[in-house]
Amino acid sequence: MQCKIEEIELKKIDINDNYYKITTNDEIDEISRSIHEIGIINPPVLVQDKQKFIIVSGFRRIQAAVKNNFSHIQAKTIPYPKKSIECAKIAISDNSFQRKLNLIEQASAIKLLTFFAATPKEIADIASKLNLPGNISIIEKLAIISRSDKIIQDFILSDQLSMTTALLIEKLKEKHKIPIARFIQSLHVGLNIQRELFILLTEISFRENIDLLELLTEKFITDCLNDDNPEPKQKAVQIRKLLRIRRFPELSKAESNFFNCMKKLKLDPSIKLNPPKDFESTTYSFNLFFNSYEELLECQRKLDTVIENPVMKKIIE
Amino acid sequence: MKISKIFIDQAVSKLPETISFISKLKIPSSIVTDTNQLYEIVSHSEDPVTTGKDLLFLTENKGTFLKECPGTSHYTCCGYKILHIGSFCSMDCSYCILQVYFHPPILQYYMNSKKLFDELRQHFSSKKLSRIGTGEFTDSLIWEPMSDVTEKLVVEFSKQKAAVLELKTKTVSIQALSRLPHNRKTILSWSLNTESIIQSEEKKTASLSARLKAAAECEALGYPLAFHFDPLIIYERCEKDYQEVIKKIFNHVSPENIVWISLGSFRFIPSLKPIIQKRFQQSKIIYGEFITGLDGKMRYFKPLRIQLYQKIVSYIRNFSPDILVYLCMEDDEVWKKSLGFTPSEHECKSLPRMLDQKAIQHCNLYDYIQE
Numbered sequence: 225m226q227c228k229i230e231e232i233e234l235k236k237i238d239i240n241d242n243y244y245k246i247t248t249n250d251e252i253d254e255i256s257r258s259i260h261e262i263g264i265i266n267p268p269v270l271v272q273d274k275q276k277f278i279i280v281s282g283f284r285r286i287q288a289a290v291k292n293n294f295s296h297i298q299a300k301t302i303p304y305p306k307k308s309i310e311c312a313k314i315a316i317s318d319n320s321f322q323r324k325l326n327l328i329e330q331a332s333a334i335k336l337l338t339f340f341a342a343t344p345k346e347i348a349d350i351a352s353k354l355n356l357p358g359n360i361s362i363i364e365k366l367a368i369i370s371r372s373d374k375i376i377q378d379f380i381l382s383d384q385l386s387m388t389t390a391l392l393i394e395k396l397k398e399k400h401k402i403p404i405a406r407f408i409q410s411l412h413v414g415l416n417i418q419r420e421l422f423i424l425l426t427e428i429s430f431r432e433n434i435d436l437l438e439l440l441t442e443k444f445i446t447d448c449l450n451d452d453n454p455e456p457k458q459k460a461v462q463i464r465k466l467l468r469i470r471r472f473p474e475l476s477k478a479e480s481n482f483f484n485c486m487k488k489l490k491l492d493p494s495i496k497l498n499p500p501k502d503f504e505s506t507t508y509s510f511n512l513f514f515n516s517y518e519e520l521l522e523c524q525r526k527l528d529t530v531i532e533n534p535v536m537k538k539i540i541e
Numbered sequence: 542m543k544i545s546k547i548f549i550d551q552a553v554s555k556l557p558e559t560i561s562f563i564s565k566l567k568i569p570s571s572i573v574t575d576t577n578q579l580y581e582i583v584s585h586s587e588d589p590v591t592t593g594k595d596l597l598f599l600t601e602n603k604g605t606f607l608k609e610c611p612g613t614s615h616y617t618c619c620g621y622k623i624l625h626i627g628s629f630c631s632m633d634c635s636y637c638i639l640q641v642y643f644h645p646p647i648l649q650y651y652m653n654s655k656k657l658f659d660e661l662r663q664h665f666s667s668k669k670l671s672r673i674g675t676g677e678f679t680d681s682l683i684w685e686p687m688s689d690v691t692e693k694l695v696v697e698f699s700k701q702k703a704a705v706l707e708l709k710t711k712t713v714s715i716q717a718l719s720r721l722p723h724n725r726k727t728i729l730s731w732s733l734n735t736e737s738i739i740q741s742e743e744k745k746t747a748s749l750s751a752r753l754k755a756a757a758e759c760e761a762l763g764y765p766l767a768f769h770f771d772p773l774i775i776y777e778r779c780e781k782d783y784q785e786v787i788k789k790i791f792n793h794v795s796p797e798n799i800v801w802i803s804l805g806s807f808r809f810i811p812s813l814k815p816i817i818q819k820r821f822q823q824s825k826i827i828y829g830e831f832i833t834g835l836d837g838k839m840r841y842f843k844p845l846r847i848q849l850y851q852k853i854v855s856y857i858r859n860f861s862p863d864i865l866v867y868l869c870m871e872d873d874e875v876w877k878k879s880l881g882f883t884p885s886e887h888e889c890k891s892l893p894r895m896l897d898q899k900a901i902q903h904c905n906l907y908d909y910i911q912e
Contacts, residue, residue: 361660431828471845472830475842502832506874 244315281318309340384409396483431524550600553652593646606819615835620893633744670909676709685714699724703909711746713755730767735782761776771805805869850879
């Protein structure tokens with residue numbers, strides 16, 4: 225990297241220009257204390273833009289210097305055009321070779337590369353040399369996330385929304401994105417349930433010609449969300465159950481009938497009756513739990529009673 | 542049919558069939574030396590399915606022309622044989638499995654028909670009772686009148702007494718059939734659906750009334766007929782709509798000339814769902830009450846399938862109690878509840894035998910060996 229180390233007046237640095245910003249960490253208290261004690265060890269990198277300088281790397285160091293009321297800082301100035309691939313590579317490398325970038329930082333880095341590379345393959349080639357994912361499919365996903373609203377990016381950063389769910393949300397109409405993201409993140413559930421809730425909501429909305437926002441404000445959902453008692457995860461279980469009944473009414477009815485019959489059978493904990501998955505095949509199965517021959521005989525006796533129960537016949541037929 | 546370019550495999554470029562075929566299409570063509578390059582054009586395009594329907598690749602079938610129907614495990618198959626004349630389809634049905642079946646999806650038509658007929662004659666010499674169709678990997682009649690293979694097939698089948706040819710289509714390209722000696726060894730069959738499904742899900746296909754008019758014309762020419770309700774799609778008021786279609790069938794053709802009617806509810810491999818979501822954004826057919834079937838395909842929840850089959854069977858029975866109605870890829874429970882018997886309880890003991898028996902009756906087969 226060609227550079228000059230210079231003393232630069234802080235007011236000549238455009239601290240609002242975030243073109244090259246990769247980091248999502250805006251916390252500067254710690255770095256401010258360090259700079260206050262021993263000064264800036266590793267000078268930030270700047271590129272000249274007419275009378276001003278644009279930050280290429282060292283955003284937090286410069287913010288900390290401003291906080292410490294420095295008038296000048298030592299910086300590396302580089303002789304490249306103000307918006308160039310060389311600057312982009314420096315901005316990315318300064319972060320990616322020092323620590324593992326989070327998803328949003330990776331997305332920002334990829335977004336930056338898209339300004340200078342024409343095809344996903346070119347981006348992938350450059351990215352792989354900068355310690356970023358070099359897989360085209362991942363790069364395409366990161367590019368989508370880089371365009372997401374900051375609210376959605378923050379949900380991803382705080383692990384409240386998976387990238388997979390965020391990518392699904394990005395396919396929605398603009399007006400639906402944030403409300404759906406807020407709804408899903410509020411339930412504090414893992415990736416699989418997030419995805420299932422998303423699919424249930426969007427498919428019900430599409431099938432029944434109901435706007436997603438209207439669906440989200442239907443009574444069965446708002447009642448669950450506004451219930452003060454249950455934990456978010458219990459709310460999620462309840463909402464998922466209700467959405468599933470709405471999306472799969474006949475299957476849900478069959479499952480409910482089966483469980484009602486099961487209750488009537490009053491099965492002993494040592495016997496478990498398993499229905500065919502989605503009632504597609506006709507094969508039911510029993511699990512017997514025993515620890516000794518005597519217990520096995522006891523299971524047999526209980527199983528005979530279950531088999532003789534007319535409810536059992538009703539279940540199978 | 543909208544094809545923008547024909548690619549010709551060098552291996553078939555000098556065959557008279559190829560020269561004749563391209564002379565009738567009047568579309569730019571070029572000879573391909575490296576097939577992979579063509580496949581890459583399709584695979585790397587934004588929408589490979591649409592691109593694959595826009596290009597035609599005239600090539601040779603390097604494998605066998607006669608194949609067993611792939612069927613699936615756990616469900617009863619009809620034991621049909623496929624005559625693999627080409628692949629993919631120029632029509633554009635949202636539910637079409639061929640969109641994900643071929644990698645890449647590309648319109649291909651096989652020009653090495655000499656090999657096809659050699660294979661077929663060899664099969665005929667075995668005198669095995671068989672039902673053979675060209676409409677599984679493509680529509681049987683989309684390449685009319687560019688190709689004369691169908692005409693030659695009808696004539697070839699007419700000369701023997703052990704096998705029937707089933708031409709399955711959603712087109713009305715039947716012009717060539719009128720001048721052929723078929724000897725009732727070719728069954729003309731149409732895939733049917735409700736007017737509403739044809740309009741919303743079956744792009745570039747013939748209308749219901751045009752299909753039924755074509756069926757009536759074929760009946761007048763002495764051809765036996767068949768109909769396939771596959772895929773049956775469940776939607777509000779669908780039963781009434783299917784009843785209307787059945788009424789129309791019997792307004793156009795006589796029940797005595799129908800060899801069979803099949804019913805198959807919509808089922809799809811999971812990878813088809815995102816294709817339909819992307820290519821047919823207004824289509825709601827994938828949002829029915831589907832479960833994962835025993836073969837891994839998505840199917841309507843069983844009681845819903847049974848309910849629709851029962852209704853359609855009763856509508857057909859009102860017109861004709863004797864027509865063989867069979868279910869495509871269903872299990873014994875669905876058979877029993879929809880039709881009142883399972884294939885093994887039928888006097889023929891299996892679905893393939895039930896169909897064979899109807900082929901024997903309707904198509905005058907009498908010199909065969911039944912396996």
